[in-house]
Every structure is written in structure tokens, then in C-alpha cells.
Amino acid sequence: MKLVLLACLVALAAAAPRPDEDEAKILVDERQATADGNFNYRYETENGISEDRLGTPGSEGQSNMQGTFSYTSPEGVFVIVTYIADEFGFKADSPLLPTPHPLPAHAIEQIRVAEEQRAQGITFEK
Template sequence: MKLFIVAALFVAATVAAPVNPDTDAQILRYDNDNIGVGPYRVDVETSNGISQSAQGELKNAGTENEATEVRGQYSYVGPDNVVYTVTYIANENGYQADGAHIPRNQ
């Protein structure tokens, strides 16, 4: 019985906790086109300025070079209030990211 009371108090305290818009982001948009096979796409946007979009598909299906390829981008607001955006591709060659704030190898 004591365990139930402690658990109930914990749940009540969690539910009653104030929501801080600076740290507790809300999902504004979530689109998911994925039936578990074939190509997919997902788009997410949150109230704290984070957004993400990705699409993936199987390349060279049925061959020895078969690989999943994902292309996407994500953005976030940095501590300096600048929006940073990263575009990327992830495939058999690894994760390759690009953004104005990412140093490039010369």
C-alpha cells in the first residue's frame, strides 16, 4: 500500500510540474510516411526551434552493393540565437554533413 501511495504522489508531482517553454519543447508537427518497407520520410518541428527532415531508401537492392541511403537536414537555435542548419547524407560512404558553421577540410 505504501508503494502505491508513493507512486501516486510521484505521478501527481510529475503531472503538476510547471512547463518551462525554454526547456520543455512541444511537438508542433510530426509527419511520418513509413510503412516499414520501401522508402520513408519523416518531418518533425518543435516549439523550441528545432526541425528535422529525413528521407531514406534502399539503393542497389538485391546486389552485393545494397545499402540504405538517408538524406536529410536539421536546424536548431544556438545559444547565440543563430539558427544553425545541417544537411547530410548517410550511406555506404558514411555520414557526410554540411553546414555554413561546419569547418571544411582543405
């Protein structure tokens, strides 16, 4: 969940207007979509922001997506993030994302109990 939030914040930061910069021109804007739910798009701007995204229909009715986005941070660091979003959740990868620490024992125990309950057919539904 923290990675999803971090990725959203990074995407917002990348897309946020910067008052000391002029508007960036779009250099590439390629989009394709088919009636069966598949799509892809790619864009690049002259200030170095870019994204490539590929989408396919998922097994649970969702759109599965994978791609990469990149930009230069206000500190001048080139940021590139690759991601996958599917029925198993959102997974982002970047050298700049924090490395997860080992889970504490109580969290491991909660996961074990949840897996046992799932195996017995006990699930939580909203």
C-alpha cells in the same frame, strides 16, 4: 569521420534538454514508411528544432538517408545542416562546419597506395 562525429555531437546538443527552458511542444510530427524500406519523416518543435529526413533502401543493404536538421544554438545562432548518408558514407554540409584543409602529402600517398591495393583485389575485412 570527424564530420560524422561533429554531426552526431550537433544532433545530441540540439536534442539535449536545456534546464532553463520549458519543454517544447511538438508542432509537426509526420511519419510515413512503406514495406519496401522507404520512409520519410518531419518534425518541428515550438523552440525552433526541426528535421526532415527521407530514407530509401541502399545497394549494400543499408538505409540511404538524406535530410536537413536545424536549431538555434545557445549563442543564438541559427544552425542548419543538410546531410546524405549512403554506401559512400556520411556527408554533412553547413556554413558552420569547418572547411577541410588540404590533405598532407603522406595522407595523399596512403590513399594512393590503398587505391592501388583495392584495384589488385587486396582489401581489409573485419
